[in-house]
Amino acid sequence: MIDTDLQKSLRKIRPTLLRFAMLQLRNEAAAEDVVQETLLAALEGKSAFSGRSQFKTWVVSILRNKIVDHLRRGAREGSLPLVDEQGDEDFDALFDGTGHWQEPPGDWGDPAAVIEQRGFYEILELCMKALPENVARVFTMREVLGFETEEICKELKMSSSNCWVVLYRARMRLRECLQMRWFGAR
Amino acid sequence: MKSCRDVHRLVSEGQDRQLSFAERLSVRVHLMLCTACRCFDRQMDFLRQAFRNFPGE
Incomplete structure (x- = not known):
């Protein structure tokens, strides 16, 4: 894929990436951050994209790793909100x-x-x-x-x-x- | 024999931890005999597969 095509594809896929990140991080700033990192990684690592797998699958897999990193970092720094131990909801x-x-x-x-x-x-x-x-x-x-x-x-x-x-x-x-x-x- | 209420919890937990031998056995026997819980079991597999493919194409 040549550069301008890649940029175009990344621009197109960006809203999907943001939605995906938002659903998991529930925080706009954090979601923006991981998506930025993902786009950068995709641009830098474009040679790693073989064209065999779907382009979207490839970018989403980068994003997954970025989200995992973010969550691990958050857990280390204690910035992830604790899960409520209570909850009387039952089925x-x-x-x-x-x-x-x-x-x-x-x-x-x-x-x-x-x-x-x-x-x-x-x-x-x-x-x-x-x-x-x-x-x-x-x-x-x-x-x-x-x-x-x-x-x-x-x-x-x-x-x-x-x-x-x-x-x-x-x-x-x-x-x-x-x-x-x-x-x-x- | 375990009730549907017991079994559906074990079906969910079975996706997150290794069930004991006795638990696995009781779930398997119950599922053979109970259509409703078999459907529930398949629904749980459905959720797992759907989220593994998230966000879709």
Whole structure:
């Protein structure tokens, strides 16, 4: 790819990168920073882009690493907000007195096919934004950035069991949201 | 036998930690017998796959 093409492609992809970073950092200044670093790294490392993988995939993978660095740094400096250990939200209402589902979960079909559908990721983003900030941070570290659970607990100074509970709550909320806004709406 | 309420928690936790042998066994047996929890299990896999591919193309 020649330079001007690269710059054009990066300009085009910038809003996506910002949205991606914002969802995970929930802080505009920090998101701007990691995106700047990513664009710079992409320009400097353009020879590393083989053209075999998708351009966007390549840039997003750089951004992921920048976000991971940012979170690790934040954890070291103690600037990541602590995750609330409390939270009385539970999902017991989903079950009857004998522990059976009130409303049995439905068949969502083949993920590979569904995620290709137009508009799916917009809905997923909406659902992510609806999560409380701390819950979203733990969840994206685990599922988007691929941290091991142990590392998340350590970095965020949470007990393991609390980590599992927070991840569980995130999944339950996302499930509910997708059911309502995506699967229920078609 | 474990209830759906117990099993759905273990299905989620199974994505974050290694379940014990007894836990794995009880989940597997429950899933064989319960369509609803099988769907839930697949929904959890769905979430994992969707977020691994985030933000989509």
